[in-house]
Amino acid sequence: MTDDALTQAQNATFLHWLENEANYLDARDLGDGRYAAIMPLMFTHAIITGRIGDKNMYEDRWCYAGYEKAAAALKTWDGTGEPDGWHRHPNTGRRREEGDPELEEIAP
Numbered sequence: 084m085t086d087d088a089l090t091q092a093q094n095a096t097f098l099h100w101l102e103n104e105a106n107y108l109d110a111r112d113l114g115d116g117r118y119a120a121i122m123p124l125m126f127t128h129a130i131i132t133g134r135i136g137d138k139n140m141y142e143d144r145w146c147y148a149g150y151e152k153a154a155a156a157l158k159t160w161d162g163t164g165e166p167d168g169w170h171r172h173p174n175t176g177r178r179r180e181e182g183d184p185e186l187e188e189i190a191p
Contacts, residue, residue: 108120117135147169
């Protein structure tokens with residue numbers, strides 16, 4: 084097995100773990116050593132990113148009003164910058180009314 088094939092197999096195993104053991108949804112390889120997935124929360128869903136293979140933590144999170152909005156944003160996002168349509172970014176305290184970047188504000 085080539086190194087590339089081994090890496091792809093390991094990545095696939097990790098993505099399978101994310102969905103079947105960690106209960107994330109729609110996990111995918113971003114192609115740069117990171118993954119993106121949808122994390123169900125009590126009242127919302129979030130797109131999270133992290134390092135493939137890291138089972139202890141994720142690196143970033145963008146909150147959405149529901150699964151459908153998160154899934155649509157994840158489907159069109161290439162992993163650079165930020166996904167579209169989020170309403171809350173906990174790491175920075177930013178909020179966007181209805182996911183509109185023009186209405187962005189930082190929570191006090």
